[in-house]
Amino acid sequence: MGPLARAIAAHPGYRWGAAFALLLAFPLAIANGYQQYLVDLIMINIVLAVGLNIVKGFAGQVNVGHVALAAIGAYTSAVLSTKFGLPFWFALPFATLTTGVVGAVVGVPSFRLEGAYLALATLGLAESVRIFIAVTDYLGASVGYGDIPPPIIGGWRLDGYAAYYYVVMPIAVVGTYIAFSILRSDVGRAFKAIREDTLAAAASGIDVRKYKLLAFVISALYAGCAGSLAAHMAPGFIHPDDYNLTRMITVILMVVAGGLGHVWGGVIGAIMITLVAEWTRSYYQYEFIIFGLIVVLTMLYMPRGIGGYIDRRLANRRFVALRTGKAAAKAV
Amino acid sequence: MSALLEIAGLSKRFGGLVALSNVAMTVGESEVRGVIGPNGSGKSTLFNLVTGVYSADPGSLVRFRGEDITNREPHEISRLGLARTFQLLRIFAEMTVIENLLVGCHRQIEYPVGAALFGSTRVRAAERRLHAEMLDLLDFIGLADFAEMPAGELSIGQCRLLALGRAMAMKPVLLMLDEPAAGLSPINVDKLLETVLALKARYGLTVILVEHVMKLVMASCDVVTVLDHGKKIAEGAPDAIRDDHRVIEAYLGKEMKDAEVRAFLRSA
Numbered sequence: 001m002g003p004l005a006r007a008i009a010a011h012p013g014y015r016w017g018a019a020f021a022l023l024l025a026f027p028l029a030i031a032n033g034y035q036q037y038l039v040d041l042i043m044i045n046i047v048l049a050v051g052l053n054i055v056k057g058f059a060g061q062v063n064v065g066h067v068a069l070a071a072i073g074a075y076t077s078a079v080l081s082t083k084f085g086l087p088f089w090f091a092l093p094f095a096t097l098t099t100g101v102v103g104a105v106v107g108v109p110s111f112r113l114e115g116a117y118l119a120l121a122t123l124g125l126a127e128s129v130r131i132f133i134a135v136t137d138y139l140g141a142s143v144g145y146g147d148i149p150p151p152i153i154g155g156w157r158l159d160g161y162a163a164y165y166y167v168v169m170p171i172a173v174v175g176t177y178i179a180f181s182i183l184r185s186d187v188g189r190a191f192k193a194i195r196e197d198t199l200a201a202a203a204s205g206i207d208v209r210k211y212k213l214l215a216f217v218i219s220a221l222y223a224g225c226a227g228s229l230a231a232h233m234a235p236g237f238i239h240p241d242d243y244n245l246t247r248m249i250t251v252i253l254m255v256v257a258g259g260l261g262h263v264w265g266g267v268i269g270a271i272m273i274t275l276v277a278e279w280t281r282s283y284y285q286y287e288f289i290i291f292g293l294i295v296v297l298t299m300l301y302m303p304r305g306i307g308g309y310i311d312r313r314l315a316n317r318r319f320v321a322l323r324t325g326k327a328a329a330k331a332v
Numbered sequence: 333m334s335a336l337l338e339i340a341g342l343s344k345r346f347g348g349l350v351a352l353s354n355v356a357m358t359v360g361e362s363e364v365r366g367v368i369g370p371n372g373s374g375k376s377t378l379f380n381l382v383t384g385v386y387s388a389d390p391g392s393l394v395r396f397r398g399e400d401i402t403n404r405e406p407h408e409i410s411r412l413g414l415a416r417t418f419q420l421l422r423i424f425a426e427m428t429v430i431e432n433l434l435v436g437c438h439r440q441i442e443y444p445v446g447a448a449l450f451g452s453t454r455v456r457a458a459e460r461r462l463h464a465e466m467l468d469l470l471d472f473i474g475l476a477d478f479a480e481m482p483a484g485e486l487s488i489g490q491c492r493l494l495a496l497g498r499a500m501a502m503k504p505v506l507l508m509l510d511e512p513a514a515g516l517s518p519i520n521v522d523k524l525l526e527t528v529l530a531l532k533a534r535y536g537l538t539v540i541l542v543e544h545v546m547k548l549v550m551a552s553c554d555v556v557t558v559l560d561h562g563k564k565i566a567e568g569a570p571d572a573i574r575d576d577h578r579v580i581e582a583y584l585g586k587e588m589k590d591a592e593v594r595a596f597l598r599s600a
Contacts, residue, residue: 181451185459186434186441188448189427193435196424202406203383203416205439205502214445261426315428318480 016177023169027162036161038278043168044229045270047175049254050263051222054179056252057261058188059215060195061110062119067251068126069106069220071243073099073227075139078148078238088151088232095228096221103220107213126248134240148236159234168229175222179263182218191215192261246287250277253291257298258305265307272306336361336506336538337382338395344377344388344562351377353562359506364532364539366553366570368546370583373559375542376419379510383416384409397505411439415504417495419511419542425484429475432483432494433466436501466501473497473527489520493527500531506538507531513545521545525552546597550574558582574598 030036052066077095080086086094109121134142150159151167158164182188190211193201202208231238250273258269273294280290302309337359344352352374359365367375380386382394384406394402401409410416415436424432440462443455470476473493478486483494492512499507512528513521525548532539543549549556549570556573558566560582566573573579574597 177451178449181449181455184451185448185455186438186443187445189431189435190438192427192431193424196426197422199385199406200418200422200424201435203385203410203418203422204435204498205407205410206435207405207407218449315480315482319478322477322480 016173020170020173023173024166026169027165030162033161036165038274040161040165040168040233041278042271042274043165043172044226044233045251045254045274046172046267047168047222047226047229048251049258049266049270050175050179051219051226052251053255053258053260053263053266054182054191054222055215055219057255057259057266058183058195059191059212061107061212061215062115063106063122063216063219064119064248064252065106065122065126065129066219066223067243067248068129069099069103069223070227070230071129071133071238071240072102073224074231074238074243075133075145075227076224077228078145078231079139081149081232082145082147088149092225092228092232096224099224099227100217100221103217103223104213106220107216110212110216111209123245126243127245130240130243133243142240144237144239146235146237148231148238150232150234150236159236161234164233168233171225171229175225176263176267179266183263187211187214195261249288249291253294256305257294259302259307259309259311260305262305262307262311264310265305268306334361335359335395336363336397337540338393339378339382340393340395342378342381342388342392342394344374344381344386344392350562352381352559355559355562355564357557357564357567359538359540362532362536362538363555364541364553366549366556367540367542367559368544368549368556368573369559372561373582374562375559376510377562378559379416379508379540379542382409383414383508410502413503413505414508415499415502415506416508417492417499417510417512419514421491421495423483423486423491423494423498425482427483428480429483429486429494430463430466430470430479432498433469433501434462436498437462437466439502469497469501472530473500488515489517489523492516492520492524496524496527496531500535503535504537506540508540508542510542511544512541513543513548516545521548524548528552 026039027036030039048070052063055061055063073095076098077091080091080094081088106122106125110118113121133139139145150157150164152158158167190201190206193204193206194208194211198208254269254273255266257272258267259265276290276294277287280287298305304312335358340356342352342355355378367378369375377386381388381392384404387403388394392402393400396412396414399412401412424435441458443458447455467476467479470479473496475490475493475497478490486494496512513524516524528539529552531537541549541553553570555567556570557564558573558579565578565582566576575594
């Protein structure tokens with residue numbers, strides 16, 4: 001290895017850099033527009049699933065309204081860029097932040113409610129958002145909302161799926177990176193402690209309400225961002241049915257099959273479920289049978305999802321290595 | 333010895349049930365205080381009131397390091413340097429052993445939430461330092477080999493040590509242990525006693541101990557407070573408590589002869 005290569009390998013972020021470089025070149029390996037569309041969709045779903053994993057997987061708070069938050073991001077972005085003529089580069093962060101604020105409101109019931117009760121509360125909120133959109137003419141009601149412009153850089157409209165890839169992919173990478181950073185920091189531990197035992201978390205000095213709210217807000221930022229990205233992707237059309245309960249179940253499935261509480265789990269789940277949903281599109285009526293099957297198989301063979309399964313294996317290996325290493329040291 | 337924890341008029345009713353009634357006690361700095369009493373006498377309620385898990389009835393006063401902490405939030409109380417363990421342990425089962433301790437370090441974290449999102453070098457450095465510190469602590473309590481193991485896979489004795497370690501990671505001034513020896517074998521009780529005393533010596537802690545294992549109480553406590561039916565019935569040095577009529581009655585009723593009772597308490 002040359003000195004430059006060594007310097008790169010020594011840097012803590014080199015794996016991310018390498019992955020990013022590979023992803024930059026990825027469109028070269030894609031045969032057609034349909035495949036590129038799928039890859040873009042996967043990237044958006046990664047943002048959505050990684051975000052849901054933060055609130056559900058890390059902090060253990062059920063939020064059935066995650067997709068409704070994505071709807072808020074999508075419609076905010078759509079209205080800003082069509083009715084107000086603002087560019088995508090403004091609409092995206094604004095929609096993301098707006099959704100973050102709404103996320104804080106969604107998080108408030110979690111102070112008192114847990115599990116199924118919290119699920120019901122957030123479900124109510126989610127459905128009212130969808131129904132509100134479906135009956136509001138300003139938002140296109142049940143006809144849908146169209147003509148949402150793509151991002152434009154210096155006169156170049158990023159309306160092709162290949163061009164749009166370079167918008168969604170970096171965001172998915174950064175989103176995944178942030179989720180990792182959270183998980184490895186005190187914030188992630190505070191989330192997990194709340195998931196495991198709220199009382200013990202509080203006794204350890206964690207302000208439970210503050211961190212529950214933080215989890216909801218961060219997760220909502222992901223949802224809002226994903227929603228906005230989906231709205232501006234060709235053909236620039238969104239519909240309230242894109243954000244119904246069926247869609248929510250699909251996103252939950254990404255996180256559960258991928259592995260609750262494991263960042264890679266969300267990523268793997270998003271890839272897997274997006275592809276399965278797409279390939280089974282012509283058997284639409286059987287969609288839920290297929291998803292149900294995936295849930296059953298996951299619960300039977302990998303109850304902690306794919307990510308949990310991999311983590312488990314690695315942890316065992318480390319433990320065995322540590323113990324045998326100690327034993328060997330003693331023997332010498 | 334100046335007072336570290338002062339409790340006055342502490343009462344708690346759950347509906348019609350009086351769990352604790354007008355209890356007063358003062359715990360001095362670097363004292364080891366035992367709280368004993370039969371089942372249902374209000375020991376755990378006392379703990380939960382002091383640490384803010386339950387709200388106390390009007391007229392109660394809890395003062396810690398001179399500050400009124402009556403009915404404050406648990407996390408606020410813990411930040412003042414009061415750490416506790418739970419009778420049912422409440423360890424974070426799905427987190428690794430070392431992560432359990434790191435949660436205890438929460439209030440020692442210096443980096444802001446924003447820095448945590450982006451995993452800055454400052455965060456990495458702080459995390460590395462804490463990690464090393466907690467490995468030391470794990471070594472001290474004898475769990476270093478299990479650092480990366482999910483805490484849910486530890487044995488009950490190891491879990492008790494871990495709960496103790498998590499409380500210690502908070503660098504407390506006052507450590508409140510709720511039945512730390514419950515369900516432990518005699519050998520492990522000795523080990524636990526050793527660990528508690530070693531921690532006390534090393535960090536100059538004040539300890540309040542709720543315990544049924546008399547041997548542990550008698551061997552480690554400076555002063556013992558006895559509760560019965562939510563009332564304080566006796567307080568004093570372990571030896572004096574052992575011979576106190578009211579205590580003997582509370583535990584064993586009036587029927588048993590004092591000599592028998594004394595023999596029982598001594599053998600325990």
